[in-house]
Amino acid sequence: MKPADIEAIAYWLAEQGLAGAREDELLRQFCERCVAAGLPLTRAVCFIDTLHPVYEGRAFRWRIEETDEQSFVEYGRTDQGGEAAENWRRTPFFFLLESGGSELRRCLEAGEPADFNMITDAAKDGATDYLAIIHRFPGEGAIGEMDCFYSSWATRTPGGFRDEDIAAIRRLLPSLALAIKCGALGRIAGTLVEVYLGRDPAKRVLEGRIARGIADRISAVLWFSDLHSFTSISDGAEPEQIIPLLNDYADATISAIHDAGGDVLKLIGDGTLAIFKADDPAGACRCALQAEENLRTRERELNTRRTAAGLPVTQVYLGLHIGDVFYGNIGSEERLDFTVIGPAVNEVARIASMGTSVGRSIVISDAFAAAAPETERARLVSVGRYALRGVGRSQELFTLDPGLRS
Numbered sequence: 001m002k003p004a005d006i007e008a009i010a011y012w013l014a015e016q017g018l019a020g021a022r023e024d025e026l027l028r029q030f031c032e033r034c035v036a037a038g039l040p041l042t043r044a045v046c047f048i049d050t051l052h053p054v055y056e057g058r059a060f061r062w063r064i065e066e067t068d069e070q071s072f073v074e075y076g077r078t079d080q081g082g083e084a085a086e087n088w089r090r091t092p093f094f095f096l097l098e099s100g101g102s103e104l105r106r107c108l109e110a111g112e113p114a115d116f117n118m119i120t121d122a123a124k125d126g127a128t129d130y131l132a133i134i135h136r137f138p139g140e141g142a143i144g145e146m147d148c149f150y151s152s153w154a155t156r157t158p159g160g161f162r163d164e165d166i167a168a169i170r171r172l173l174p175s176l177a178l179a180i181k182c183g184a185l186g187r188i189a190g191t192l193v194e195v196y197l198g199r200d201p202a203k204r205v206l207e208g209r210i211a212r213g214i215a216d217r218i219s220a221v222l223w224f225s226d227l228h229s230f231t232s233i234s235d236g237a238e239p240e241q242i243i244p245l246l247n248d249y250a251d252a253t254i255s256a257i258h259d260a261g262g263d264v265l266k267l268i269g270d271g272t273l274a275i276f277k278a279d280d281p282a283g284a285c286r287c288a289l290q291a292e293e294n295l296r297t298r299e300r301e302l303n304t305r306r307t308a309a310g311l312p313v314t315q316v317y318l319g320l321h322i323g324d325v326f327y328g329n330i331g332s333e334e335r336l337d338f339t340v341i342g343p344a345v346n347e348v349a350r351i352a353s354m355g356t357s358v359g360r361s362i363v364i365s366d367a368f369a370a371a372a373p374e375t376e377r378a379r380l381v382s383v384g385r386y387a388l389r390g391v392g393r394s395q396e397l398f399t400l401d402p403g404l405r406s
Contacts, residue, residue, distance in 0.1 A: 001168040005037035010175045017179030020186050023048075024060045024071035030176055031062045039168055040161070043122060043154040047075075048180060049145040051188050053195060056145065058184070063125075092116040092132040093150045104132045107160050122154040129160025131169065135177045146184065149177035200263040200277075201338035204328075212336060215328025220340065221276040221284040221368065222325070222348040223262065223291070225253060225318040228356070230270040233312050245312060246270060252302050253316055256294035260287045265339050275340060278322055278371070285372040288320055289379075292362055292400075319352025321365040343391075350388040351397065358383040360399040369398045379404050 012033065016026050023046075031041050047059035055074040063069065078088040088094055092104045095116065106112045106119050109128035114120045122130050135149040153169055155161055161169075194202035227233075227249055234242050250272070254264050257274045266273040276291075278284035295316060303313040323344030329336045347365070354363045360383060369380050380398040387394040 001034070001037045001039050001164070006168055006171055009033050009037065009172055013172070013175040013179045017175075017182040020183055021179065023058065023180050023183045026176075026179055026183065027060045027062050028071065030172075031064075034168075034172070035064065039165055040155045040157040041153060042156045043125060043127065044152065045118070046149070046151040046176070046180060048149050048184050049147070050184060050191075051144045051146065052191055060180075087117065090117040092118060092152070093134060093148075096132065096134050097148075102134050102136075105166075106130045109158065109160055118152055122152075125154070126156045127154040128156055128158060130154045131161065131166065133169075133173060135173060137181075143185070143188070146181075146188070149173075149181060151176070197338050198263045198265050199258070201265065205338060210329060210336070212329055212331065212333065215326040215330065215341075217324060218327045219278040219281065219324050220322070220327070221262075221278050221281075221288045222321045222323065222340070222344055223257065223274040223276070223288060223318065224271065224321075224348040224352040225295075225316050226269075226271040226352065228315045228317050228361075230314065233314055237312050241311065245306075245314075248302055248306065249299075249314065249316060252298035253295055256298055257291045259294055260291035262287060262291055266337075273340075273345070275325075275327075281322060281371040282373040285320075285322065285368060286376055288368075289372070289376055289400075292318060292320075315361055317352060317355035318362045319348045319350075319355070319364075320362065320368050321348035321351055322368045322371050323347070347388065347391050350391055354383075354386060354388070354397060358397070358399070362399055364398040364400075366395045366397070369396075 009030070013026075013030065016029075027044060027046055031044050035041055042064045044062045045059060047057055049057035052074075054076070056077045056079075058072055058074050060072045061069060062071070076084045078085045096102065096104055106114065107129050108114060108119075108123050114123040114130075118132070119130050130152065131154075132150075132152040135151075137143075137147050137149070151173060153161075155165075190202065190206060193205050197205060233245070237245065249270070250267065253272050257264055257272075260276075262274045262276045264272060264274045276284040276287045295318075299316060306313045321344055323342070325340040325342040325344050327340050329338055330341060331337050351363050351365055355361060363383065364380060369377060372380070379401050381401045383397050383399050385394055385396045
């Protein structure tokens with residue numbers, strides 16, 4: 001590669017990093033530009049760890065010919081044993097980390113050993129030379145487990161990489177690592193904000209709505225649910241069973257809400273606060289009832305599995321209400337929460353707590369019943385009129401007619 005080509009590609013990488021280019025597309029175009037400039041690449045893999053509750057990181061792959069291979073994969077945790085951990089230990093990158101090295105090269109055409117799994121795969125693909133490189137992120141450049149950029153490069157060219165090819169790769173890789181790190185950091189920000197705040201609040205925060213005190217007055221269907229007899233279950237269960245139990249029922253509840261178009265705003269111990277924005281009140285009520293139906297399907301399946309495993313089971317008790325709330329940033333200068341506040345929020349919590357008193361797993365306010373579409377309203381039956389603690393008016397409460405349950 002000519003020095004001018006190297007500088008042009010490095011400049012292009014800087015532009016792509018600033019633009020937040022998708023990592024797999026960035027790698028593809030980088031390799032194609034390098035090949036066009038005379039660098040004999042035939043195969044490349046890059047990966048970087050991330051901050052995610054499920055995945056440890058993402059790997060990006062390129063080959064010079066078209067294949068059915070995915071351009072990127074998300075890989076699971078390698079610090080919890082099992083097959084993923086064993087596969088990681090057989091990589092040249094694990095060897096480099098353990099030995100403190102930064103580069104490992106195998107001139108396969110010269111008979112050097114294909115002594116790691118990735119090198120074996122490259123050799124089967126006809127590679128004559130293989131190079132693995134780690135770029136470490138020192139100090140504050142590391143974010144959690146995102147402390148390195150890993151890459152490997154292979155060629156089928158007779159004689160393998162020339163010295164000038166290796167020099168070009170070394171010159172360009174810091175720019176590629178930085179560009180991919182930029183894309184990864186943007187994705188991490190989105191993931192973390194969504195995981196901890198919820199989908200719609202995350203979108204609003206990332207759009208810049210982070211000033212303290214900014215809140216919109218919206219109409220929303222409010223969902224508040226918690227677990228029946230959780231205190232007695234936690235008192236009687238083994239301590240190591242409590243978190244898995246909460247996770248199991250939270251997964252059933254949150255996925256049911258998301259699948260019906262709602263947004264989970266807060267997890268409060270065993271409780272869940274969610275909203276369905278009510279620009280169309282009847283539609284929002286229908287979505288909330290669909291979420292409840294989704295939940296009951298998941299709950300039945302979950303309880304069957306947990307019972308078979310000899311684990312404690314419970315039931316989600318739910319309150320539904322509709323009303324106006326303030327939706328936005330509330331808190332101090334040091335700690336903000338993106339949530340909903342207002343009398344309707346207090347009211348839905350009181351309504352949910354009535355489930356035990358009336359012996360029903362779902363209790364619905366009179367406002368929700370009035371706003372629901374006629375087809376859904378026909379499924380509701382009254383459970384009586386109640387004065388709720390902390391609510392300035394008595395109201396009739398409803399539940400779903402057990403005889404009309406599917």
